[in-house]
Amino acid sequence: MNSVAPFSRRQFLSDASRFSAFYALAGALPFPAFAASVADDPRVSQTPIADAGYASVRKIGGGLYATISDTSKGFTTICNGGFLVGKDAGLLLEGFGSPAGAAFQMDAYRKATQTPATGALLTHYHFDHSMGSAFYGANGISLWAHATVTKRITENYVAMQGVDRAAFLAGQEKHVQAAKTDAARQHAAGDLAAIGNVFDMANKTVIGFPNRPLDASKLPLPLDLGQFPIVVEHYPGHSGTDLIVRVPEQKVAYTGDLVFNRAYPACFDEQCTMSGWRNTLKTFASWDKDTLFVPGHGPVCGQEGIQNLRNVFDDLAEQAEKMHKAGVPVSDAVDQYVVPDKFKTFGVFAWGFCIGGAIAKLYGEMGAK
Numbered sequence: 001m002n003s004v005a006p007f008s009r010r011q012f013l014s015d016a017s018r019f020s021a022f023y024a025l026a027g028a029l030p031f032p033a034f035a036a037s038v039a040d041d042p043r044v045s046q047t048p049i050a051d052a053g054y055a056s057v058r059k060i061g062g063g064l065y066a067t068i069s070d071t072s073k074g075f076t077t078i079c080n081g082g083f084l085v086g087k088d089a090g091l092l093l094e095g096f097g098s099p100a101g102a103a104f105q106m107d108a109y110r111k112a113t114q115t116p117a118t119g120a121l122l123t124h125y126h127f128d129h130s131m132g133s134a135f136y137g138a139n140g141i142s143l144w145a146h147a148t149v150t151k152r153i154t155e156n157y158v159a160m161q162g163v164d165r166a167a168f169l170a171g172q173e174k175h176v177q178a179a180k181t182d183a184a185r186q187h188a189a190g191d192l193a194a195i196g197n198v199f200d201m202a203n204k205t206v207i208g209f210p211n212r213p214l215d216a217s218k219l220p221l222p223l224d225l226g227q228f229p230i231v232v233e234h235y236p237g238h239s240g241t242d243l244i245v246r247v248p249e250q251k252v253a254y255t256g257d258l259v260f261n262r263a264y265p266a267c268f269d270e271q272c273t274m275s276g277w278r279n280t281l282k283t284f285a286s287w288d289k290d291t292l293f294v295p296g297h298g299p300v301c302g303q304e305g306i307q308n309l310r311n312v313f314d315d316l317a318e319q320a321e322k323m324h325k326a327g328v329p330v331s332d333a334v335d336q337y338v339v340p341d342k343f344k345t346f347g348v349f350a351w352g353f354c355i356g357g358a359i360a361k362l363y364g365e366m367g368a369k
């Protein structure tokens with residue numbers, strides 16, 4: 001075994017199996033790139049221009065492409081992305097979970113066009129959208145993001161680099177040991193695996209930072225790539241750093257994690273707001289009925305994807321209110337939410353990151369303890 005190898009095959013396999021242990025929750029079945037409702041949409045092409053298994057790239061409009069990840073086949077990209085190509089310039093979306101993920105999308109971009117890519121935009125700071133950003137820096141592509149992304153990445157992921165893994169995870173280990181019910185133990189163990197995976201990714205990665213910070217108070221930002229107007233907008237909800245890219249003429253929106261399609265929303269972020277997010281989804285629902293959404297995770301969808309997610313938020317809120325009225329303390333309520341049959345096939349990245357986080361936020365927004 002070569003001792004200078006970045007990590008051994010055994011290490012890779014153990015990472016992969018730990019990843020699959022917690023992503024197994026996210027639905028065992030690989031999903032299609034397009035939701036059934038938009039599979040026949042004349043704007044979309046079923047044939048990928050690039051397909052690596054863990055992600056594929058398809059045309060979804062004139063000069064518009066979506067990169068759709070399938071985590072049942074690997075964790076190189078993890079999130080969705082895409083790119084927009086005009087006559088004069090191209091804009092890539094997302095840094096993905098690793099530089100190899102960003103490189104995969106760049107290869108697809110070069111297959112699609114000769115137009116130079118002048119920028120790459122992160123929809124927000126989370127690891128699965130940002131850990132591959134150094135690829136862009138190395139290739140002379142400017143990195144655009146919400147102005148607070150550098151600070152948030154530093155606080156959350158740089159803070160993990162070079163520190164002792166066991167010490168870092170000790171707090172969460174205690175939660176697993178202290179769990180009072182089987183469900184709570186299972187949830188805490190899943191969260192521990194997720195935190196461990198994020199820790200490992202942050203430590204493996206040379207983190208890249210945006211050199212084009214966008215001040216949210218100055219958005220929306222219209223951009224001209226030389227073919228169709230696009231607009232970068234900020235909406236509250238998922239992370240406090242959320243940007244979307246919209247192509248109004250073609251009724252296409254790249255929403256980042258403000259939309260999870262066929263998955264529970266990740267609500268762990270300290271700046272996640274349930275009321276803000278639900279208002280944002282109300283705005284998305286008010287857009288044209290033929291709008292195509294490229295979500296942060298899950299297949300490309302139409303308005304039915306927004307409706308599904310709003311239904312998930314409604315159910316989380318209904319159950320939180322019921323438990324609150326019944327006097328269930330938040331520490332128990334986070335584990336007592338019941339996934340209804342209609343959402344049983346929806347992915348859950350990790351219970352505490354998604355459902356537990358949502359219930360705690362909802363309690364907080366009700367002024368409850």
Ligand SMILES: [Zn+2]
Binds near residue numbers: 126238239257266
């Ligand atoms: Zn996110």
